[in-house]
Amino acid sequence: MVESDRLDYIRKHQKDLRVDLYNGLTDVVTRGEMEPSSTGRRVILPSSFTGGAQYMIQNYQDAMTICAWASYPDIFLTFTCNPMWPEITHHCEKDGLKPCDKPEILSRVLHMKLDKLIRILKDEKILGSIKADVYTVEFQKRGLPHAHIILWLFEADKLTSPFDVDELISAEIPDKL
Template sequence: MGRGLFQQFSEDAYIKIETTRLVFVEKNQTKIRADLYQGVVDYFNVGEAQPSRVGQRVVLLASFIGGPCDMQRRFLDAMTLVQDDGRPDIFLTMTCNPKWTEIDDELLPRQSAQDRPDLVARVFHAKLEDLKVQLFQRHIIGVLGSYVYVIEFQKRGLPHAHFLLIMTPRYKMNNPDDYDKLVCAKIPDPIRFPEMHDLIKSHMMHSLW
């Protein structure tokens, strides 16, 4: 019921928690072997000779989500998959729809999906897990060799997931005909596929006005 005010409070509380974690890392650099990072030495090696411009380097642990070490580790993991299984074949995006019945039916009068990030996140997570079952267990688009995905949140609070899918050799897509069997950029026939036609027009087309 707090709407935007409660969301602001939650963000402020999280910032305080994260700040505390950062202060702990800064005060415990010797425990994480920060002396192994030759930041200051490298700084002088590139020609910087003003001591006043040399600061103390703080190294974030790889366990700090979103930090440079964490992002580098994730990037290297993804590149290892590409080296082992080949280039990605499919870039798939799943976007949260604020008009999903599971969300719309639970909103109170005068509430919008943006007022209930808890509800939106739970419903999106449930549908994302179902999508993963369809892709990885039921193989609705073929057998996958490996995959990576990331979840992002739009400014209005709606989450979406981006997948990079690497197919096994039998299901690799090597020419336009292979992609045409899976991807369609046409509006479905309203007579043959009325439900699909309505869904596409409702959720995947934008008005010019």
Template structure:
């Protein structure tokens, strides 16, 4: 269902953009999550935040481990973790949230925290976190 919504959004954007010489402008707007403009604006916002509030205290990377018990227990015989991506994403999200809760508890009030979640080539998610305490 989500892919259909994304497809409709892309079609709307393509139809709404002016054509230059019969070609559709391939640049997506900043309102489209994941577009080049969206990434550029978020990068600029992060740099501005660091300029105003000061350099970050920590840069942390959290990587999903396909051997986590929550993932292993849901594997059928002969199945690999990459065969059940929805489980991997859900477990990673829960573990990441627990980790962030521990960070907030440990450091108290954070001045700022930026988080980016990406997927590695082998399909496992990881998060990059920058925070200032």
């Protein structure tokens, strides 16, 4: 309901929100389509609309600005939702559902744990002192959300040798469920 209200507002206030010229009507006239019903109406979503094209472009530009300021990133982490986390299984068992049936619970729990992870990484400096961070959350094909996290470290904590990298990296194959 909230999203449809936001979209309705954007559709009704295009003249107030528009920042760029679109030549859709000119293209229609050029092709010879004079029937108004075939013209359609283009609605431009502003960058404040989460998930829209302008939103994605704005976030990309923000990340590239951080790269220009902080140089190359130092650490790339992937943080994947575990459908067996107690917070998830509790809600699913209560309703007699599988975790894949409750994507809102998966997303909410992942975001809570992601916020906590980033807070711990910054406060406890497990990987070093963090200068900047950027992350994005995506859904896997099997329905689980996961986050890609990029970290920039202060100069004193940068990984400068293969030994430093080997000390930091580990990989685990999870137990079969």
